[in-house]
Amino acid sequence: MSSIQDFYRDQTIFLTGATGFLGKLILEKLLRTCAVQKVYILVRPKHDKTLQQRFHSIFDSPCFDLLRSSEPDFGKRVSLLSGDCSQRFLGLSEEARRLIKEEVTCIIHAAANVRFDTDLRTAVYTNVRSVKDLLELLGEVEKLRAFVYVSTAFSHCFRRTVAEEFYKVDDKPDKLLQMVEIMDDRMLNVMTPHILGDWPNTYVYTKALAEELIRAHKQTFPVVVVRPAIVTSTITEPLPGWIENFHGLVGVILGVSLGVLRSLQLRQDVEARMVPADLVVNNILAAAWAIQKSEGGDSIPIYNFTGCSGRLLTWGGLIKEFKRYMYVYPLSKTVWYPFVQTSSYKLVHQVRVFFFHTLFSYFVDCMLFMARKRPMAVEKYRKINKLVDVLGYFTVRSWNFQNDNVQALWKKMSEDDRKMFNFDMRDVDWSKYSENSILGGRLYLMNDSLDNVSKSKKKMYFLAIIHYVFIALMVYVLYRLLSPVVQMFL
Structure with missing residues (x-):
């Protein structure tokens, strides 16, 4: 075994977010490459599925096919814990909390509400209170070796330079939690823009508050923070181009491929801060190992996993690459010829949206109405325009992300670990990656053979x-x- 594999051997992991895109990949990587003893995963109850149905549906994903071929009964090493990150103490029962306190040696908190348009109450409960309650629980975990918090590189996105350090937040998380609990929805919605201040949406704001909780918490246990940039399709593991959700950049690319998205607000010369999901997973697992190798001290290590400046695609280059392959592998469900225009000016973009999206959607709904079918285009385009608007903040700005800790971690790893847990982005073939991403979106999201x-x-x-x-x-x-x-x- 390599050093990192040896670190995880016989460990008991508590993983949140295992039902999500990144969480599934973390779980798959741990089970496939590390001889972990057990992984406890948090699963939220749903009205249309039992907990056991949700638990088993996780492993139906194609990302587990490689693991299934080598270890058909891998599910025996995974145990279900009923819970919900939006509830107090993650909705864990007393028995579940006892198991965590007595058995767990490593905690990876990857769960989050990642929607940019989430209301403040939901975002605060899921992204802030869950961290607060976990920090309280950590003090009672008897065998804890590492706690990894998965944040975002854009937690302080209003800063042009983002170092691998904590930035103090003026708002106190505890006071905000109290405010959210006593305010009704109407009042909270009115106050949200004033509360957010410099932050463009509730997601990045609550991530900054969660980091503030970790910063302010007295360090009596090994903690590490990983800040990935825009997480996109896998590059190699467990299969190239795998993607599971329409959120963020992937949804935009598929919108362009389908011909329904014809205007984007972006600066073509700005670097696209994309990071393949499997490389993010490797950085997370290596970061937990590295906390054991650190020389101590009061500082909590932070890793800005944002790629290498000067070796990333620009937004213009990204659009060019995706255009090339969307014509090679066109979608069978395309509704209009893919034709997208870009501008860094919001006014120009809004004018194009009016003509290319709004007027077109009303025209389509009129045709549907006359054909005695349910109008749907206006509502669909309203959601599309909302997604593009919230992404516009990140596609017209550039950042200087410092990543000295990421580079130091890479140098610290052995050759075996670099092969097994590779997160080096210096030699990524972006053209091939774009092709695999288009294919992945086609196969895994659109189910298009x-x-x-x-x-x-x-x-x-x-x-x-x-x-x-x-x-x-x-x-x-x-x-x-x-x-x-x-x-x-x-």
């Missing part, structure tokens, strides 16, 4: 003809309408 590629290309050519004929007609109509006005002034 590659057998349909030939048929989809014919549909793409047909849509291209309609698109350019439509553009030509629009130009002609505008010319006919405006030419008399122009002649009046000549």
